[in-house]
Amino acid sequence: MSKQHHYTTGLRWTGNQGTGTSNYKDFQRSHSIKVSGKPEIQGSSDPSFRGDKTKYNPEELFLSSLSSCHMLWYLHLCAVNEVRVVDYTDQATATMEENTDGGGKFIEVILHPKVIVEEQGMIEKAMALHKEANEKCFIANSVNFKVIHRPSCKVSNSVD
Template sequence: MSGREHQYGTTVTWTGNQGTGTSGYKAYSRDLEITAPGKPPIPGSSDPAFRGDPTRYNPEDMLVASLSACHMLWYLHLCAVNGVSVTAYTDDAGGTMAEESHGGGRFTDVVLRPQVTLAPGSDSTKAMGLHHEAHEKCFIANSVNFPVRVEARITVG
């Protein structure tokens, strides 16, 4: 590996002690809070399938969101430096996690579905091709061991 290294740090704090800690499987909440210096906290929990709070982000949500956000940020950068003017970008990303009989599991794939709007007169062919380059450069996609597919839609105007 060559080039610069960047360091990241977060603090994850369990906030789900309901008085008796983990004295029993149903005795505690899975709630947590993710913090980093100078940033707002993120309320977290486990997936509702694992007794989590459905109103809070779970690690699986955040993994899919990380892949989506990384792709988007690379894509916007590449469009800017290649003369493609993006005026709107939304991604309805989704991931599949397979639970194993022994209790573990893993993601089997994530699909990114960016819906990109370009300014009138923009080159939609070039814009579509930049999704491939963004995917190749995405730090998070390069760090996972499952396929990440991109199913982009481009609209001009």
């Protein structure tokens, strides 16, 4: 039997300059995202769409969701498969394609997880677990494009 989980976030537009949306150029795209009991996130649109470059945009948050979901599943799978990860980083990239009408969609996400494990004998299993993590990731299973993985793995005392 499947189990459902429910999520609630609050969003508030904070970019009213006094005249609301009277003109496309007369309002800021600033907003705040709030989840009960957690720090507020300051957001805006991408600077390409008149947003504030110092604030997170939805596209960055979306990419971060894919990256962190993969990492969390991966670390779980490593733990249950006795692969001892001592460090994990990712520099995820994404490509969004804008249509002539201004709409668009993401067409590609590439995760670049760099994993450091305790022992040489763990590398093969550590690399293989990325596939299973992708298959289990809630966010990756919810998108309509392939999430590509280009992982690397080394032992904690090895030199680059």
